[in-house]
Amino acid sequence: MSLLTYRKLASLLVVALTMAGLLAVAPGQAKAAEFRVATAANFSDAAREIGALFEAKSGYRPLFSFGATGQLYTQIAQGAPFDVFLAADQARPERAVAEGLAVADSRFTYAWGRLALFSRDKGRVTGEATLHEGDFTKLAIANPLTAPYGAAAVEALQALSLRDALTPKLVQGNNASQAFQFAATGNAEVGFVALSQLAVHEGGSYWVVPAKLHSPIAQDAVLLTAGKDSEAAQAFMAFLKSDAARAVLARYGYES
Amino acid sequence: MLDFAELWSPIRLTLELATVTTLVLLVIGTPIAWWLARSQSRWKEAVAAVVALPLVLPPTVLGFYLLILLGPEGPGGWIAGLFGGRTLAFTFEGLVIGSVFYSMPFVVQPIRNAFEAFGERPLEVAATLRASPWDRFWSVALPLARPGLLTGAVLGFAHTVGEFGVILMIGGNIPGETRVLSIAVYDYVETLQWTKAHILAGGLLIFSFLVILTMMLLDRRLGRRLGQSTP
Known part of the structure; x- marks a missing residue:
C-alpha cells in the first residue's frame, strides 16, 4: 500500500460515512416506550x-x-x-x-452510597490498618474532580492524616467503575470503590469505610x-x- | 491566573512519550518493514496483518489486553518484578509499550513502502560490487528509504501524540507520569475548566495541521523522486 492508496482509502471512507449518515433514520431518538x-x-x-x-x-x-x-x-x-x-x-x-x-x-x-477499600487478594484488606501500614504500591481511586466516590476517598485519606503519605501511590480511574477495575485486575493492589460494586463481586477482601470519615x-x-x-x-x-x-x-x- | 506549570506538565510528558515511542518504533519497525518488503515467506502477509491490526481495532480492545498483559499475571508484571514493581500499568514504560503497539502500523507501512519502491536493482548492483548483505542494507537500502523513514517517524510521533483510549485504560491519570495531553484535555472538559481545555486543544489542532501539511509536502517530494526513478 503506497501513500497514494492511503488517500484512496480516505476518500472511500468519506463516501462510506456519508452513506451511513444518509441511511441512519432519525438517530438519537428513543422509541416511545x-x-x-x-x-x-x-x-x-x-x-x-x-x-x-x-x-x-x-x-x-x-x-x-x-x-x-x-x-x-x-x-x-x-x-x-x-x-x-x-x-x-x-x-x-x-x-x-x-x-x-x-x-x-x-x-x-x-x-x-458507602465507600469501601477493596483488594482482590484475600486477607490483604483488614481495615483501617491496611492504609496505615501502606503495604502496597498502587491505590486506585476514582477521579476526585468528577466522581463523588473519588472525592469521598480523598476526604477519607485526609481524615486519616494519610493523604500526603499515600498521594504518590494513587492511580485515578475515570470513575468508580474504573477504579474498581484497576483493583479487580490486580494492577492496583487496593482501591477505593463503591460498596455497591462489591455486591456482585466474589472473593477478595474489603473494608467498609466508616461514614464519619467522609461527607455522606x-x-x-x-x-x-x-x-x-x-x-x-x-x-x-x-x-x-x-x-x-x-x-x-x-x-x-x-x-x- | 492560569497555572502554566500545570499545563506544561502534560505537554512535556506527551512529547517525551512520543519521542521515546518513535525511537523504539524506528529501531524495531525498520527490520520488520525490511523483512515484510523482502521476505518470500508465506506468512508474510499474516505478519503484515498483525502489524496493521491497531488501524482497525478499537483502542479499548488494545487497552483491555494491555491491562491484562502489563498486570501482575502477565509478562509486564514479570518484567516489573525485575525492578521491584508488580505491574507496568500506570507507568511511563507501560505507556511506551502500549504506544509502540498502537502506532506500529504508522511507522512500519511507510518504511516497507519505501523498501519496496526502489526494487531489487540497486541491491543487486551493490551485490555485484561485493557489498555484504549487511553493507547493502546500511549503505544502499537505508539511504534510499530515507523518505519512508522520515514519513514513518513523523506519522508515528503524531499518532502517539493523538493517542487517547489506550492511555485512558492503562494510564491511571498520574500527573507527570501518565497524564498526557489528550487525557488532560478530557479532564478539563469534564470539569468545565474550558479555558485550559481551549489552550491545549487549540495547540493540538495547530500541531496536527502542521503534521498533516508536512506529510502532504513530504508525500509530493517522495512521489516526484519515485517518478524519476521509474523508467
Whole structure:
C-alpha cells in the first residue's frame, strides 16, 4: 500500500460515512416506550436490576448510559438527550436545576452510597490498618474532580492524616467503575470503590469505610428538562422510591 | 491566573512519550518493514496483518489486553518484578509499550513502502560490487528509504501524540507520569475548566495541521523522486 492508496482509502471512507449518515433514520431518538437515563457508574449494576423490574411492571424500557457524574453532567449541559439523571452526588443535580436543565421540584435522594477499600487478594484488606501500614504500591481511586466516590476517598485519606503519605501511590480511574477495575485486575493492589460494586463481586477482601470519615455520599436523582413530559421518565422517578427498588438498593449496600 | 506549570506538565510528558515511542518504533519497525518488503515467506502477509491490526481495532480492545498483559499475571508484571514493581500499568514504560503497539502500523507501512519502491536493482548492483548483505542494507537500502523513514517517524510521533483510549485504560491519570495531553484535555472538559481545555486543544489542532501539511509536502517530494526513478 503506497501513500497514494492511503488517500484512496480516505476518500472511500468519506463516501462510506456519508452513506451511513444518509441511511441512519432519525438517530438519537428513543422509541416511545423507551427513555434515557444518565447513570453514575457506581450505580450501574443496581440500575440494571431496578430497570428490569420497572420494565416488567410498566412496560417502559429505560436505556442506561453510565459514566462519571461530572462527565454526565457536562454531556447534559451540552444538550445530551437524557430524560433522567441518576447522579452520585447532590451538587450536579442541584446545578442542573439551577441552570434550567432539570425540573426544579423533581430532585430527591434515591440512595446513600458507602465507600469501601477493596483488594482482590484475600486477607490483604483488614481495615483501617491496611492504609496505615501502606503495604502496597498502587491505590486506585476514582477521579476526585468528577466522581463523588473519588472525592469521598480523598476526604477519607485526609481524615486519616494519610493523604500526603499515600498521594504518590494513587492511580485515578475515570470513575468508580474504573477504579474498581484497576483493583479487580490486580494492577492496583487496593482501591477505593463503591460498596455497591462489591455486591456482585466474589472473593477478595474489603473494608467498609466508616461514614464519619467522609461527607455522606448522597446520590440524587432529577428529572431533566428533556424528560419533563415523558410519562415513562416520571413513572421511573416514582418507582425509585418504591419498596421494590429499595429492596434492590439495600442488597447493593446502599442506604435509602 | 492560569497555572502554566500545570499545563506544561502534560505537554512535556506527551512529547517525551512520543519521542521515546518513535525511537523504539524506528529501531524495531525498520527490520520488520525490511523483512515484510523482502521476505518470500508465506506468512508474510499474516505478519503484515498483525502489524496493521491497531488501524482497525478499537483502542479499548488494545487497552483491555494491555491491562491484562502489563498486570501482575502477565509478562509486564514479570518484567516489573525485575525492578521491584508488580505491574507496568500506570507507568511511563507501560505507556511506551502500549504506544509502540498502537502506532506500529504508522511507522512500519511507510518504511516497507519505501523498501519496496526502489526494487531489487540497486541491491543487486551493490551485490555485484561485493557489498555484504549487511553493507547493502546500511549503505544502499537505508539511504534510499530515507523518505519512508522520515514519513514513518513523523506519522508515528503524531499518532502517539493523538493517542487517547489506550492511555485512558492503562494510564491511571498520574500527573507527570501518565497524564498526557489528550487525557488532560478530557479532564478539563469534564470539569468545565474550558479555558485550559481551549489552550491545549487549540495547540493540538495547530500541531496536527502542521503534521498533516508536512506529510502532504513530504508525500509530493517522495512521489516526484519515485517518478524519476521509474523508467
